[in-house]
Amino acid sequence: MSQTLTLRRPDDMHLHLRDGAMLEGVLPETARHFARAIVMPNLVPPVVTAAEAAAYRDRILAALPEGQTFEPLMTLYLTEATAPSDVAAAAASGLVRAVKLYPAGATTNSQSGVRDFDKVRGVLETMAGIGLPLCVHGEVTDPAVDIFDREAVFIDRVLDPIRRATPGLKVVMEHITTKEGVAYARSGGADLGATITTHHLIINRNHILVGGIRPHYYCLPVAKREVHRLALREAATSGEVRFFLGTDSAPHADPLKENACGCAGCFTATNTMPILAHVFEEDGALDRLEAFTSLNGAAFYGLKPNPGHLTLAKTAEAARWPAKIDTGAGPVTVFDPGFPVRWHVRD
Template sequence: MSDTITIPSPADFHVHVRQGAMCELVTPHVAQGGIRTAYVMPNLVPPITSTSRALEYKAELEKIDPKTQWLMTLYLHPDVTPDEIRKAAKAGIKGVKSYPRGVTTNSNSGIEDYSVYYPVFEAMEEEGLVLNLHGEVPSDPAKNISILNAEKHFLTHLTKLADDFPKLRIVLEHATTAEAISTVSSLPSNVACTITAHHLWLTIDTVAPQPHHFCKPLAKEPKDRQALQDAIKSGNPKFFLGSDSAPHPTSSKAPGLTDDGEPSPCAAGVYTSPFLVPLVATLLESFGALDKLEGFISAHGRKFYGEPAKESDSLTLKREKTKVPGLIRGQGGVEVVPFWAGKELEWAISQS
């Protein structure tokens, strides 16, 4: 097998670059990790619910890193009307992200009922915007719904939306279950699915003892991880990379106390941007899918989103062991612990 791999214009179709000091730290890491096109999530505080704010945010990112192609999204919210969708389409906004209320970071403004947004989805269908779905439902003890099965319970919503809007491009984000893979595979070509790097390695056993592995949706059983790996090995173009790289300061991951003296909750998120493409290559090689790397991190997602690769943006990997740092520091005391801290990658980005 060759010791180098060249990939045309790697793309990450789900990334968080935050705001403030954290944004200053992590935004350059997207390109550092080998990504040329990044699809940016809108769950800021407050969430991005207008075209004007999305364009302001894009300008902020371009100021930090003008070489990366930043694709912007809106946060599904009552402020996002059909008229706003048409305005967004004219401005080059690419999609709308749906967060069920309270299921993950900054989702308190999320939705509870999809039916009220059908006029918005109709406008998106007409204008060609993509609907990105965080595929979980809120926990409900009375119905035995928890973070362990929240994704499975969401799949009926996915199927109904796909049936009701056959021309709307829909992406089920960061799948973690065999049931999600099976459902997406069974639906028409307007439905696709992102898979993260970390869910190709994590299971519930590796999450339980380690707060830096805690994310939403939660990693599940080995059989579910196998289903994600098999989806990539199949070469099915419905499945492509969306890293859900989600940095949190170490203080939000480490145990502490709230102002009321209660233990603080652990923030949900795993951070992979600074070494994303070498990590994906390392993981795919580990389960015999290195030959599917180009499709997974470039061709499949780009075709679904209609964002062709640029020859000038190709990336070459070389076989070289590199160690993931234990801590990444920025200005103002910002610190982030990356995924796989202290572990070795089998691939590195060639600088030649």
């Protein structure tokens, strides 16, 4: 007999959908299981105004296949030229749910991000006043700092000073990857949350490098040592309200991943929920999966839990999903956890 688990329909609180043919190809993979998602604004050019966010939302909804329901929760890309009044107006419209801070050069399409954090203090103070969350890609870009240390250094040099200088600012530490990130998230109050990805619960840096370079495991922030992966597993399965799912599912066409300077990102939209059920069962925490995927993130963003439900079933047969998603922008490889997963999303 199969074992079943029914959850509130989940939310993905950190998602890349891209645009154009790629958007059309990957959106159905998210909308099949997730009711809502915080959509990242790092397009080319980036989404920096409410009008651009509205136009992007329209393109997302236009790409949604008939019969699927999905609500994109829009964000703005923070630049040094962003005006506090523009952010306040975008939030007041109800369209924009957060602002994303990319340190310039930290990750994909982050060239327009922030170099001088003093230049965005006015925006951050306005956001604190209106309760609009700041989503943070937490890595320094100082070339003197080792790539495996950039998250921990960012917390000390940038994030903690920002939060101390801006009381009341709601902050989401996106895709934390270290035990230091877990500890810092726990040190804050109700105005500090942290997303954890599917792939960072599965892989450490050995998976990327041992036995050959595996480009489809390369992501930013890069996976760290095993001690950090275990800290993330403990945090995700703890049930604590400050931790919630943000897949950071990030599609790139295979030719852009499999070359001499491959793009960063793991595409996990297709199989996140079965993989998470495997992880939470393995850690004796299936009763906390709903909090991580469906309740905690909604509560942080001031949203009601989704009214619909999703049922997972465990059977003797391993789950199967396509190795690649074919899109008009090229094939996208689906994340491979490297072990059999016996949980399935029931149609």
